[in-house]
Amino acid sequence: ETGVTQTPRHLVMGMTNKKSLKCEQHLGHNAMYWYKQSAKKPLELMFVYSLEERVENNSVPSRFSPECPNSSHLFLHLHTLQPEDSALYLCASSQDGPGRLAGNEQFFGPGTRLTVL
Amino acid sequence: GENVEQHPSTLSVQEGDSAVIKCTYSDSASNYFPWYKQELGKGPQLIIDIRSNVGEKKDQRIAVTLNKTAKHFSLHITETQPEDSAVYFCAASDGLVFGAGTILRVKS
Numbered sequence: 001e002t003g004v005t006q007t008p009r010h011l012v013m014g015m016t017n018k019k020s021l022k023c024e025q026h027l028g029h030n031a032m033y034w035y036k037q038s039a040k041k042p043l044e045l046m047f048v049y050s051l052e053e054r055v056e057n058n059s060v061p062s063r064f065s066p067e068c069p070n071s072s073h074l075f076l077h078l079h080t081l082q083p084e085d086s087a088l089y090l091c092a093s094s095q096d097g098p099g100r101l102a103g104n105e106q107f108f109g110p111g112t113r114l115t116v117l
Numbered sequence: 118g119e120n121v122e123q124h125p126s127t128l129s130v131q132e133g134d135s136a137v138i139k140c141t142y143s144d145s146a147s148n149y150f151p152w153y154k155q156e157l158g159k160g161p162q163l164i165i166d167i168r169s170n171v172g173e174k175k176d177q178r179i180a181v182t183l184n185k186t187a188k189h190f191s192l193h194i195t196e197t198q199p200e201d202s203a204v205y206f207c208a209a210s211d212g213l214v215f216g217a218g219t220i221l222r223v224k225s
Contacts, residue, residue: 002160002162004160040126040217040218041217042121042123042206042214042215042216042217042218043161043206043215045213045214048213056213090160090161092160098211098212098213103148103149103151103168103211103212104149104212105151105163105166105212106151106161106163106212107163108153108160108161108162109160110158110159110160111160
């Protein structure tokens, strides 16, 4: 166990559905991340929160909406997704947020396998 | 944007042999270079990392080398074992930009 949990582990949804992914970290970290992992592609950073404030958004479509109510919880709200959004969505946390002199170990959850029909 | 190239995409070795995975990066301001191992059904897990003020770091059978001038770094696994079979990812740019991964298969 890495100290980062994600629910649900699997999710199948239609293009008109609205669903949410949940992530919780039990490590006392200050930063949390959402990544998208597609087959044969690099992990794609989607969102970064540091001390509950969004610090990075890598031009993600608005059909993905993150929420970080406190330093231990992170959500990814999904609506009107496309089939190409099917992927493994990974949540991670780290002690400190990203910065030019920083860089620290990220602890990943097991991911949510999302299928959009 | 910044990118990281990782090679090879797949690597098969015989148990006991060494494995080497290489990455090159574009962000000259990168100072932190982690390597992650991902097993089936799990998220990536850090196995070793190196910062730009160090050229080499070793932890038992695993070592990482960094050449900042050439902007490349490598993972070296010696005396490979079947349990080393997994997908390995490198990262740069404060550990936020990842390579595409290397599937390592260790044949016993």
